[in-house]
Amino acid sequence: MLMLASTVCGFIFGWGLLISGMVQPAKVIGFLDIFGSWDPSLAVVMAAALVVSSAGFTLATWRERPILAPHSVWPTRTDIDRPLVVGAMLFGVGWGLVGLCPVPALENLATLSPRVIAFVVGMALAWCSMTFGGDAPTRRNRERKPAQ
Amino acid sequence: MANFSPVSAAIGGTLIGLAATLLMLLTGRVAGISGIFAGCLDFGATDKSWRVAFVFGLVLAPLVGGLVGYPIPSPEMPDSWSVIIAAGLLVGFGTRLGGGCTSGHGVCGMARLSMRSIVATAIFMATAIVVVALSRHLFGG
Numbered sequence: 343m344l345m346l347a348s349t350v351c352g353f354i355f356g357w358g359l360l361i362s363g364m365v366q367p368a369k370v371i372g373f374l375d376i377f378g379s380w381d382p383s384l385a386v387v388m389a390a391a392l393v394v395s396s397a398g399f400t401l402a403t404w405r406e407r408p409i410l411a412p413h414s415v416w417p418t419r420t421d422i423d424r425p426l427v428v429g430a431m432l433f434g435v436g437w438g439l440v441g442l443c444p445v446p447a448l449e450n451l452a453t454l455s456p457r458v459i460a461f462v463v464g465m466a467l468a469w470c471s472m473t474f475g476g477d478a479p480t481r482r483n484r485e486r487k488p489a490q
Numbered sequence: 491m492a493n494f495s496p497v498s499a500a501i502g503g504t505l506i507g508l509a510a511t512l513l514m515l516l517t518g519r520v521a522g523i524s525g526i527f528a529g530c531l532d533f534g535a536t537d538k539s540w541r542v543a544f545v546f547g548l549v550l551a552p553l554v555g556g557l558v559g560y561p562i563p564s565p566e567m568p569d570s571w572s573v574i575i576a577a578g579l580l581v582g583f584g585t586r587l588g589g590g591c592t593s594g595h596g597v598c599g600m601a602r603l604s605m606r607s608i609v610a611t612a613i614f615m616a617t618a619i620v621v622v623a624l625s626r627h628l629f630g631g
Contacts, residue, residue, distance in 0.1 A: 347516040348540040352547025353554075355509035355521065355593075360555050360562060362502020363495060368566035372493050374615075374622040379492055383499040388596060390503025391510070395601035398511025408518030415519055417589070417599070422609050429588025430595075430610040434617025436580030439625065440569050443592045444585060445523045447578075448545060450565050452552040457567045457574050464578025469528040472586045 344410050356449050362387045365449050367441030374438055510598050513544070522594020523548075524585035588614070 363369045364387055372381035408414055437443050442450070442461055450458040510521040517540060529541045552562035567574060585591040588610050590599060595614075599607020 344517060344540055345543045348513070348543035349547035349550070351509045351513040351516070351521065352544035353551050354505055354512065354547075355544075356548040356551025357555070358502045358505030358507075358509060360502070360552055360560065361505065362499050364502065365552065366563050366565065369493070371622060371626075374618045375626060376619055377623050377627050381491060381493040381495075383493070383495050386496050386499035387503035387506065390500045391507035391597045392601050394504050394507025395510040395514075395597055398507065399514055399598075399601050401511070402514045402518075405515070408514070408516060410516045411518040413518060414514070416602075417520060417594075417604065417606075419589075420605055422606060425587045426589060426606055426610055427613060429584045429586070430613035431584070431617050432580050433584030433588055433591060434614035435621050436577040436582075436584060437592075437614060438618035438621025439573055439577040439580070440567055442565075442567075442577070443581060444527060445548070445591070445593050447581070448523065448527060449548055449552055450562070452549050452556075453562055453565060455565050455567075457569075457571075458565055460571060461567075461574050461578035461581075464575045465582035466527075466531060468579045468582025469524075469586055470531050472583065473528065473532045 347410055355445070358387075358391075359446060359449055365446045367446070367450075369441075370437075370443075370446070371441040374441070506593075506597060507601075510593075510601070514598075520594060520598045522590050522598060524591040525589075525594055528586060584614075 359365050362383070364384060369381065370384060372379070373384035402408070402414070433443075440461065442458070444465065447458060447462050447465060451462060513519050513521045519540070526541045526544050529535045530538060530545060532538075555562060569577075581591075588595070590607065590610060595607040595610040600611055
């Protein structure tokens with residue numbers, strides 16, 4: 343059931359991205375290009391997603407536990423540290439260069455575009471090097487106590 | 491604002507919010523895709539299967555879209571190969587170091603009013619806007 347639920351969630355997420363047009367890097371660049379012919383669509387996508395997920399997450403906090411899992415795994419950190427700031431800046435540079443962030447990059451694998459594949463390989467290499475280089479956020483997350 | 495498409499943007503955004511909500515309600519997980527995918531690549535991770543399932547669903551969407559007359563557009567990336575690979579590496583390092591991307595920080599974190607996510611989103615948006623301004627207007631053409 344958990345697998346099915348995750349697949350369906352990924353599918354709805356991907357469908358939303360497809361309908362909104364945000365799978366297209368050129369559309370994302372159109373939003374970031376405020377000095378060109380600016381396209382505010384991405385702001386509308388984000389606002390709509392935020393309204394729905396804010397309501398949904400409030401609903402989730404009322405429940406004692408998720409429907410299909412023993413407990414929730416919420417991020418619990420609140421500190422603004424150097425890695426957060428530097429990481430966000432590096433991500434911003436990469437995002438601005440080609441208009442791809444992780445979700446549309448993965449979804450665009452479906453087009454089998456060699457350029458997208460090259461981008462995802464770069465992204466995956468960076469992730470692997472950090473996972474095996476000792477700084478493994480996925481492992482740290484697992485050790486962290488759930489918030490609820 | 492010739493390319494502004496508010497209606498499809500609002501529908502798409504609603505679906506993205508719905509997906510994040512369902513994932514939280516059903517599995518108790520945050521829909522942060524950089525973390526989900528990085529976890530797929532971490533051989534030591536024990537909770538890998540739901541992550542792989544999520545990414546599978548994500549890639550399945552455009553394939554089904556193509557079958558029902560909603561094909562994924564061919565990606566427009568005129569940049570050189572070196573820029574594309576460098577951008578991929580930067581996005582990879584940056585999202586792991588910063589603990590999230592547009593989905594984890596930009597949607598899920600901001601919806602929870604997490605200060606880390608609000609700061610991260612402001613920084614990566616501002617940085618990307620500056621990079622686009624520099625590369626498309628000051629240096630590019």
